[in-house]
Every structure is written in C-alpha cells, then in structure tokens.
Amino acid sequence: MERLDVAAWCAIQLGDQKYTRTLQALINHLVDTSVDHESKSAKEKTDQLLKKLNELKLNEKFHYSNEELNIKASTGGGGYASIGFIEERYADLIRLRKGNDGTHYKSQLSNHINYVKRKAHSQASEIFNQLKFSGTVQNCFDTLKTAADDKLLDLNPELAEQLMLAFKAVASTKSEEWSQALTTCRRLIEGLADTLYPPSDQKQNGRALGPTNYVNRLWAFMDKSIASNSNKELAKTHIDFLGSWLEKVNKISNKGVHAEVSQIEATKAVFHTYLIVADILECATESPPGSVKKSINEATLDEIEAQLDVSRAIAKEIFKARVRQGKLNTASLSSIKGVGPKAIRLAHEAFDIPE
Incomplete structure (x- = not known):
C-alpha cells in the first residue's frame, strides 16, 4: 500500500527543501501586506506557486491547508525547519526557563510540535485501520467508533469520555447502567449542541435556539456548515433526517430515566448516537473557515x-x-x-x- 501523500507530508515536517522552498514562497507571498492580492500580477504569482506545488504532487487540503500554513507561517514557531530542530529549540527554552530566545517562542514552538504530533497520529491511525480492515468487513463499527471518539476528543474531551462510558455501560449486566447510558446519550447531544452552536435568543427558520432547543441548534449548525448551494435540497433533507433521529434518541433517553429499558434499546441508542456524532463532526471538520470560531x-x-x-x-x-x-x-x-x-x-x- 503506497501513501505517497503521507510520505511527502513527512518530508515537509523534516524540512525537505524540495517542498519547503515553494511552500515558504507561497506563505511569504500570501502574508505580504504590501501586495494587492486582487491585482492581476499577484494572482498570476499565486497561480505560478500553486502550479509548482501541483507539479510536486502536493495537495492543498492535505499538505498546505489553512491550518498547516498558519502553523508554518510563524517564524517564532520554527516555520518550515525540521521538526527535530523545532523540538531542540523548545527543549532549550524549557531548560533555560525562558519564554523565547529572540527568534523562537516557547508557546509557538509547542503549538507547532503538538500540531505535527496530532496529524502524524491521525495518519498513523488511518494507515493502521486500512491495513487492519482491508479485505474484511469484520469490526466495521470499530472503525466508526474510533473515528468518532478521536474527533470528539479533539472537540471536547469531556463529551468524548461520556460517549465512551455509555458504550461501556451497554455491555454491563446491570439494567441501571443501561438506563444511565441512555441518559448519557441525551446529555451528550445537549453538550454537543452547546459546544457547536451555543444558545441564542434568535430564531432560525422559525426555530427557537434557546438552551433547551438543542436539536434546533444542531440543525442550525448543520445549515451553516453545509455550504454547497447545488446540494441545498439534499442538505435540507439530510438535516431533517438527522433531526428526527435526535428526537428518537431523546425519547428513548427519557424512557431510560422513567422506566426500565432493555439492553437492546440501550445499545441501539448508543449506536445511533455514534452515527449522529460521526455525521455532525464530519460537518464540523468540513465547515468553511470562520463558521465556528x-x-x-x-x-x-x-x-x-x-x-x-x-x-x-x-x-x-x-x-x-x-x-x-x-x-x-x-x-x-x-x-x-x-x-x-x-x-x-x-x-x-x-x-x-x-x-
């Protein structure tokens, strides 16, 4: 299995000038405040640099996304230097108990190191799962669960812990833990709405967005995050379908508070919650820059x-x-x-x- 895109990304983190020279030139051009970026000459230079990156088989979303460029644009964080060099500078500042050395800043170096670790872990997990599940459908839910857990951990570790505990609870032999799992599902969905679309006195499409209207707020988040006008009707159907599942999970959760529930009901609720969380966080990942800041x-x-x-x-x-x-x-x-x-x-x- 060849992953040349991952190999190129690793080379960039190791400071390979085959890639970093052009990437640095792109950053310098984009952040140059003396340049009128709407001018014909500026656009031509941007196109030339993007063409070079394309010839190097670099992908915008993977190799020079907004997040990657923001990390690399910071000279205080090491820029396109080798990650080994960046770790050494960070270790020096820790040892000397200094916030900076005049060029490199501890917090920016730390942000850079954490970004590279997080993305490297994500790619390693993806490759591992490709190898693990290639040619088989066994444990497919584990793939979904792992992806949802990882994304939720990035967004809100407390919510991720709740979902993992709910999954653990439905395997118990105690009925009270099944009921608690259902309650946890409802609270998790409420918490997810609070994180992605906090309560507001305003309304959207006639729907209240107050503290108790968490389903409406998740709808509003999905509306805002799905940007394709060409798929507007499809997106609307998707949101309504998702909302109906949220309502069903909510009803099952309420039943869990007031009545004894079976293990299968609790398990279905947790599984549906995982599907919902994975769907919502996919939108959170793909939402346009600036949509949730x-x-x-x-x-x-x-x-x-x-x-x-x-x-x-x-x-x-x-x-x-x-x-x-x-x-x-x-x-x-x-x-x-x-x-x-x-x-x-x-x-x-x-x-x-x-x-």
Whole structure:
C-alpha cells in the first residue's frame, strides 16, 4: 500500500527543501501586506506557486491547508525547519526557563510540535485501520467508533469520555447502567449542541435556539456548515433526517430515566448516537473557515500570542486591555501599541471579533 501523500507530508515536517522552498514562497507571498492580492500580477504569482506545488504532487487540503500554513507561517514557531530542530529549540527554552530566545517562542514552538504530533497520529491511525480492515468487513463499527471518539476528543474531551462510558455501560449486566447510558446519550447531544452552536435568543427558520432547543441548534449548525448551494435540497433533507433521529434518541433517553429499558434499546441508542456524532463532526471538520470560531474575548494568553504571531509582551498588553475594557473589538484591538494590520488580519482569521 503506497501513501505517497503521507510520505511527502513527512518530508515537509523534516524540512525537505524540495517542498519547503515553494511552500515558504507561497506563505511569504500570501502574508505580504504590501501586495494587492486582487491585482492581476499577484494572482498570476499565486497561480505560478500553486502550479509548482501541483507539479510536486502536493495537495492543498492535505499538505498546505489553512491550518498547516498558519502553523508554518510563524517564524517564532520554527516555520518550515525540521521538526527535530523545532523540538531542540523548545527543549532549550524549557531548560533555560525562558519564554523565547529572540527568534523562537516557547508557546509557538509547542503549538507547532503538538500540531505535527496530532496529524502524524491521525495518519498513523488511518494507515493502521486500512491495513487492519482491508479485505474484511469484520469490526466495521470499530472503525466508526474510533473515528468518532478521536474527533470528539479533539472537540471536547469531556463529551468524548461520556460517549465512551455509555458504550461501556451497554455491555454491563446491570439494567441501571443501561438506563444511565441512555441518559448519557441525551446529555451528550445537549453538550454537543452547546459546544457547536451555543444558545441564542434568535430564531432560525422559525426555530427557537434557546438552551433547551438543542436539536434546533444542531440543525442550525448543520445549515451553516453545509455550504454547497447545488446540494441545498439534499442538505435540507439530510438535516431533517438527522433531526428526527435526535428526537428518537431523546425519547428513548427519557424512557431510560422513567422506566426500565432493555439492553437492546440501550445499545441501539448508543449506536445511533455514534452515527449522529460521526455525521455532525464530519460537518464540523468540513465547515468553511470562520463558521465556528472561538471569541477573542475567551482566548488564552498563549492562544493570542500564537494566533496573532505577536511577541509575548504584546500578547500581554492585549490580554490586559481586554481585562481593563471588559471585552475587545476590532477598534480597541487596533488601538493597542504593537498590533498592526497583519495581527488584525490573523486575529480575524483565528477568532470571532465583535465589530
């Protein structure tokens, strides 16, 4: 089994200049604030660089996605240097108990290392499952369960733990654990709605989006995440189908609270919950950039430093301004000394910022 795309990605992480020279040139071009990116010459240069990457058989979604470019664009995080070099710089800063060495910043190096580990683990798991399940349909549900567990762990570890415990509970011989599994399914779906589409006083398509309207909020999330206009009717049918399953799981869960349920009912509920979670998180993965962003007023100091590509000192000033003013918006962020157009652009890409 050949996975040349994975081999190329590994070569990039090891600093192979066959790939990194062109990738770095693309980043430099994209972040150059002196360039009018709508001009004909700028577009031609972008097309030339993309053509080179295509000739190198690099894939946009896999080898230079927005997430990958954001990680590599940070010189403080090591850029396109070898991951070994990046780990050495991080270890040096830990040993010296310093936040930076003037070029590399501990938090940005850490973000870079964690990203590479996470993606490498994801690819290793995918290859393992391809080898494990090739030529057989045995344990197909394990494939779905593993994928759902991994995605939910990335999104919300507490929800992932709930789902795994519910799966464990239905294998028990105790009926009270079956009932608890059903209750857990309902709470998990509510928690998933809270994470992906928090409660709002507004309505969407006539549907209330309050704290108790978690099914409606998941519908709203799906509406927002499925971007293809050509498949609008299909998407709508998909959402309604998904919503009906959520209602059924909810009813079974409520039954679990008030009456004795069988093991098969509990098992079906957990299996359907896994299907629902996998479906929703697929949309979360494919949702357009910016559709679900963390508010800059909830960002940690490390997140501000890493995502805005600013020094630790400037990140602290941003954090202090937020505490002082109660919240940040575009105007107040722009007024902070050291926050220039590039940082503002990166902030809007990474966070939700009130106007």
